[in-house]
Amino acid sequence: MHIFEGFLPSPWWQLWFVFSIPVIFFGMYRLNKLVSEKRELLPLLAVAGAFIFVLSSLKMPSVTGSSSHPTGTGMAAILFGPAIAAVLSLIVLLYQAIFLAHGGLTTLGANVASMGIIGPVFAYVIYKAGMKANINFYVVVFLATAFADWATYVVTATQLALAFPAEVGGVAASLKGFLLVFATTQVPLAIMEGALTALIFKYVIQVKSDALVELNVITESVLNKLKGAGQ
Amino acid sequence: MTNILDDYALVSPLRYRNNWLKIAIVGFGVLVGVSSQSFIPPFAIALCMSFTTVHFGKTSLKFYLTILSAPAVFVLLSVIIIAFFFGSGTEIFGFNIFSYHLGVNTGGLEMALLVFSRTLSGMSCLFFLALTTPMVELFSVLKATKLPDSFIEISMMMYRYIFVFLEVAWGIKYAQTVRLGYKDWRTSLTSLAMLSTTLFIRSWEQGEKIFISMSARCYDGKLIFFEEKRPIRANELVLTCTYFAVVLALWYLTRINSIF
Incomplete structure (x- = not known):
């Protein structure tokens, strides 16, 4: 969910930049280290970013009949880890602001915080925990993406509520309002996106499983188990 | 499907103007728009930027209005919530659902209008950049960072x-x-x-x-x-300075009328 340009008033958009910039710098540091060690990763990361952009510009059939976009940042977090996912989503969000006028420049900090940092961190933590607990790979992917989406949605609602507290009841009351209104689209959407990402991983494992092993997404033994179950 | 605005930017006559000037115009509009306390400066910015994009940038008006309506759903939903929850003052209208009273008062309506105008001005600045400057031109700016x-x-x-x-x-x-x-x-x-x-x-x-x-x-x-090196022309500079001066004057005059 993008917050549009000019929507957040003065102290808040700066504060979200203060939150996001250190994380982005850490991500860039990690990226630089990774790229100087393995130079062949640079084009790969670039095409991965392009993939996220194209994925998020595709329209997804939504339950209510309106169209929505899958975000793809959950997938990036599972593939590359949250630090690099944050940098990639910064570039994607910047391009979306400039190409498609989705989101904005002053709200970039807030959008990066919700979609590029907190969402992917949720996805990554759930993914790692689920794989450790030996739950089925597809279920873990589904849960990680869906919860990353919900985390993004709750953070966006919080950002709006903090900036516009209600006269009666303060932040809590307006948070309730924003959560209720956006729930109509975001709750079913997250389930759809989880299912879509799980399906994508299913096809990728069938066709090009070595890519996932190379990125340390899954281990050889899990892969063999999944392939064995599929046959 | 998706409108990639970059395609329009590549054929825009404003493409071959100084990148830094365009970025300064956009940055100025975005910052003044977001920090203004009244809905008048943002509307003035939105009007000027839209005029520049349509008239000087030769974008068709119909297409411009179509893309401008894209963020409408998100903005309208959020603005309605602000109108209901925010601000004080006399109530304009209200109703009861499930024994829960909902009402819009003057403060809330004013806030909703302000947020709406800020978003409109921000979007028109972004569209100006998107429709007149292809990304290729912006890479030189990115390299300077x-x-x-x-x-x-x-x-x-x-x-x-x-x-x-x-x-x-x-x-x-x-x-x-x-x-x-x-x-x-x-x-x-x-x-x-x-x-x-x-x-x-x-x-x-x-x-x-x-x-x-x-x-x-x-x-x-x-x-x-x-x-390519593209020096800023005199008439561009004069026009930009006039625009900055007018918007700043509006911003200064309306700043006392604060609702915060």
Whole structure:
């Protein structure tokens, strides 16, 4: 969910930049280290970013009949880890602001915080925990993406509520309002996106499983188990 | 499908103007718009930027209004919530649902109008940049920042591959549509998953291929582009300064009328 340009008033958009910039710098540091060690990763990361952009510009059939976009940042977090996912989503969000006028420049900090940092961190933590607990790979992917989406949605609602507290009841009351209104689209959407990402991983494992092993997404033994179950 | 505004920027007559001037105009509009306390300066900015985009940038008015309505759903929903929850003053209208009273008062309505105008001005500034400046021109600006090379390299390569993959994605989507791949909700989900997978595999293979081809051409982590020098013309400078002065004057005059 993008917050549009000019929507957040003065102290808040700066504060979200203060939150996001250190994380982005850490991500860039990690990226630089990774790229100087393995130079062949640079084009790969670039095409991965392009993939996220194209994925998020595709329209997804939504339950209510309106169209929505899958975000793809959950997938990036599972593939590359949250630090690099944050940098990639910064570039994607910047391009979306400039190409498609989705989101904005002053709200970039807030959008990066919700979609590029907190969402992917949720996805990554759930993914790692689920794989450790030996739950089925597809279920873990589904849960990680869906919860990353919900985390993004709750953070966006919080950002709006903090900036516009209600006269009666303060932040809590307006948070309730924003959560209720956006729930109509975001709750079913997250389930759809989880299912879509799980399906994508299913096809990728069938066709090009070595890519996932190379990125340390899954281990050889899990892969063999999944392939064995599929046959 | 998606309107890639970059296509319009490439043919815009304003493309060959100084990039820094355009960025200064956009930055100024965005910052003044977001910090104004009244709805008048943002509306003035929105009007000026829209006029510039449509008149000088030769964008068709109909197309401009269509893209401007894109963020409308999000903005309207959020503005309605603000109108109901925010501010004090006399109540304009209200109603009861489930023994819960909801009402709009003057403070809330004023706030909603202000937020709406700020968003409108911000969007029109972004559209000005999007419709007159192709990304290729902005890379020189990006290079002037002291961000790490790897970040800039990735952004540039990503830009190139966005178009490659969009073409692939649209081709596959048409092929799927004519084969009734999107006839109902279930098939659409499967089709979309297949499309995304093909895209992922394509991008992976493409990533390996460009690395080989670029290494073969002595790529050492730095792409170098030719940058044209475009001095700012006098009339552009005068027009920009007049615009800045008018907006700043409006901002100064309306700043006392604060609702915070």
